[in-house]
Amino acid sequence: MKLSVSPLPLALRHAFRIAHGTSNERTNALVQLESGENSHVVGLGEAALPPYYPWTVRDIEDYITSLSLDGLDITARDHVSILSWLDHLPSGPAPARAAVDMAVHDAWSRHLGLPLHAALGLDGRELPISTYALPIPESLTRLDGMLAAVSSFPFLKLKLGSGDPDFDVAVVRRVREIYAGTLCVDVNSGWSVEEACACIGALDDCALAFIEQPVADGWEDLHRLLHAGSNATHQIPLVADESVQGLDSIPPLAPYVGGINIKLAKCGGISGALRQVQSARTLGLKCMLGCMIESSIALTAAAQIGSVFDWLDLDGTMHTASDPFEGLRFKQGTITVPDRAGLGVRPRHAPA
Numbered sequence: 001m002k003l004s005v006s007p008l009p010l011a012l013r014h015a016f017r018i019a020h021g022t023s024n025e026r027t028n029a030l031v032q033l034e035s036g037e038n039s040h041v042v043g044l045g046e047a048a049l050p051p052y053y054p055w056t057v058r059d060i061e062d063y064i065t066s067l068s069l070d071g072l073d074i075t076a077r078d079h080v081s082i083l084s085w086l087d088h089l090p091s092g093p094a095p096a097r098a099a100v101d102m103a104v105h106d107a108w109s110r111h112l113g114l115p116l117h118a119a120l121g122l123d124g125r126e127l128p129i130s131t132y133a134l135p136i137p138e139s140l141t142r143l144d145g146m147l148a149a150v151s152s153f154p155f156l157k158l159k160l161g162s163g164d165p166d167f168d169v170a171v172v173r174r175v176r177e178i179y180a181g182t183l184c185v186d187v188n189s190g191w192s193v194e195e196a197c198a199c200i201g202a203l204d205d206c207a208l209a210f211i212e213q214p215v216a217d218g219w220e221d222l223h224r225l226l227h228a229g230s231n232a233t234h235q236i237p238l239v240a241d242e243s244v245q246g247l248d249s250i251p252p253l254a255p256y257v258g259g260i261n262i263k264l265a266k267c268g269g270i271s272g273a274l275r276q277v278q279s280a281r282t283l284g285l286k287c288m289l290g291c292m293i294e295s296s297i298a299l300t301a302a303a304q305i306g307s308v309f310d311w312l313d314l315d316g317t318m319h320t321a322s323d324p325f326e327g328l329r330f331k332q333g334t335i336t337v338p339d340r341a342g343l344g345v346r347p348r349h350a351p352a
Helices: 057-065 079-087 094-112 140-148 165-178 193-202 220-228 231-235 247-253 270-282 296-303
Strands: 002-018 021-035 040-047 132-134 155-159 182-186 208-212 238-240 259-262 286-289 329-331 334-336
Touching: 002 057, 021 057, 021 094, 040 094, 040 296, 057 094, 079 094, 079 270, 094 270, 094 296, 132 140, 140 165, 155 165, 165 182, 165 193, 193 220, 220 238, 247 270, 259 270, 270 286
Parallel strands: 132 155, 155 182, 182 208, 208 238, 238 259, 259 286
Antiparallel strands: 002 021, 021 040, 329 334
């Protein structure tokens, strides 16, 4: 067996603006686990590379081509053998390790002839409704047009952190005038502690399910926020995202947030995500399964374990103009995973 890496360009349906910047396209890395003389693909993985990450496709390729596949047995019946091999991957970019993890899980569950969720013992469990994210609008008029297209969705996430806290508040209040469904906001570390105190107070009556990453990474600003904030700061649940990296990052956050956002690209894949859920549960935290702008490879891999989470945020493929793969289905936040073996992902124009 061998691993190969190639660029995976993803054009976007619309400019996607968050606090970290605006994108019109993304280039991720496609990782394929190949077997046999004819390089038959037995497993697919994807490394998400948002522009605010320090890695490139070349970095992913350098890491993955350096790996030895000695000891990897995708014919093993038990998951423990797969986890043992993945646990011994050398340190390196988390998205690269995530892509290898996806490809190995795909190959293993394909060999078993089972969808991955069934191979992991998660068959028959219901997935939560997923959010659908609206990027930061250029204006409230533009927001009205964006909202009109998704007003029937049951769960929306508003990206904030425009650089103008008053505008951020106006965005949320405008949506709440029109939209009665479940609503959350994601600031992507875009507010200072002082701005967060003011904004959260101003949004106290907007019935927000939670506010995601209102301040800078780490736990220190969250500590300052909760000690300096108003009553609203304590009433609206906070969810940490950028602050959550490895397992060690979770316990320090527990006193300050009600939940964490776990992403395969951040934690090294399916195995890392399951470990982070276990850690969060012991600390009384809720868990969201999030995503980057990714193809159906990474999104379907995430959805295969979505039933163990409280919230899903798996709308990444909905923002792409042309996903080269097909896998999960996203219909107004309801996610359905394929019943094919493995991840169930295939090239979009492959024969049935």
